[in-house]
Amino acid sequence: MTHTALIIAAALAVPAAAGAQAVNDAQIASIVVTANQVDIDAGKLAAQRASKPEVKQFGQLMVTDHTGVNKAAVDLATKLKVTPQDNPTSQSLKAGGDKNIANLKTLKGAAFDKAYVDQEVAYHTAVLDAVDKTLIPNASNADLKALLVKVRPAFVAHLEHAKQIQASLGGAQK
Amino acid sequence: MTPAWRRGAVIALWAIVVAAAAGAGAMLVRTPKPVTHTVTIDGTSYKPARLAVHVGDTVVWENKDIIPHTATAKGGAFDSKMLATGATFRFIVKTKGGSDYACLYHPTMTGRIDAE
Numbered sequence: 072m073t074h075t076a077l078i079i080a081a082a083l084a085v086p087a088a089a090g091a092q093a094v095n096d097a098q099i100a101s102i103v104v105t106a107n108q109v110d111i112d113a114g115k116l117a118a119q120r121a122s123k124p125e126v127k128q129f130g131q132l133m134v135t136d137h138t139g140v141n142k143a144a145v146d147l148a149t150k151l152k153v154t155p156q157d158n159p160t161s162q163s164l165k166a167g168g169d170k171n172i173a174n175l176k177t178l179k180g181a182a183f184d185k186a187y188v189d190q191e192v193a194y195h196t197a198v199l200d201a202v203d204k205t206l207i208p209n210a211s212n213a214d215l216k217a218l219l220v221k222v223r224p225a226f227v228a229h230l231e232h233a234k235q236i237q238a239s240l241g242g243a244q245k
Numbered sequence: 246m247t248p249a250w251r252r253g254a255v256i257a258l259w260a261i262v263v264a265a266a267a268g269a270g271a272m273l274v275r276t277p278k279p280v281t282h283t284v285t286i287d288g289t290s291y292k293p294a295r296l297a298v299h300v301g302d303t304v305v306w307e308n309k310d311i312i313p314h315t316a317t318a319k320g321g322a323f324d325s326k327m328l329a330t331g332a333t334f335r336f337i338v339k340t341k342g343g344s345d346y347a348c349l350y351h352p353t354m355t356g357r358i359d360a361e
Contacts, residue, residue, distance in 0.1 A: 132350050139312035139330070224289035225312055228351035235352065 094209050100148045101155035107137040109168030117187045126184045140222050188237045195230035291356035298360050306334045318346045
């Protein structure tokens with residue numbers, strides 16, 4: 072796992088360690104929107120700068136899918152009159168995402184592809200862990216919980232897809 | 246009534262009964278009227294994931310998910326291309342046999358159509 076991925080994984084793990092009442096619905100909404108935006112930003116960069124076509128396509132897929140998830144999340148928050156509330160997890164996610172982008176911008180060609188795909192594997196692993204251990208268990212509104220349950224299989228698919236590309240590129244970066 | 250005539254009448258009656266039975270049998274094995282089946286795409290999965298159909302039936306995939314998907318047959322029999330949220334794709338089953346299909350974007354999403 073890359074250094075940035077570790078930071079993001081640690082950010083997502085905080086509420087899980089802090090207990091069941093760690094996050095409320097407004098904070099969950101903020102975590103969901105931020106987590107999606109972080110992956111959209113990295114995906115946009117990969118769609119432009121990746122060298123292998125499958126990595127470019129994966130980047131574009133992340134932009135499309137996470138934009139779709141964010142639209143649904145924002146629509147739901149608006150309907151429920153919930154204002155996403157900034158919190159330590161969303162702040163750490165944003166900081167980790169910015170750091171990841173800064174690192175990726177220093178890389179080119181195969182090194183970029185490998186760093187991006189390794190990051191995507193680590194990121195989706197961490198996000199799924201947070202969805203299962205923190206976000207779904209803590210969501211009190213039934214519609215918010217249902218949205219999280221509905222999008223979970225897409226994140227599993229992204230993780231599997233990223234792992235397939237990672238294997239085709241020669242395995243995880245050391 | 247002479248015995249010969251009676252025997253002829255019995256044979257004729259049996260011929261009618263057998264013909265009627267054969268006709269009814271033919272009606273029973275006739276291909277069923279084509280129907281339309283719907284596969285709902287939601288939560289990055291096909292529901293139902295496995296579908297039994299007859300040749301001539303129509304299968305409609307409807308994307309009720311919040312992200313785009315495809316329904317793409319591995320053997321090339323059909324390909325919905327990208328289905329945005331709310332989009333549908335229709336396919337008329339032309340041949341017997343099984344067709345495994347998947348989403349081009351999400352490899353964990355798989356389905357199958359078995360046509361008789």
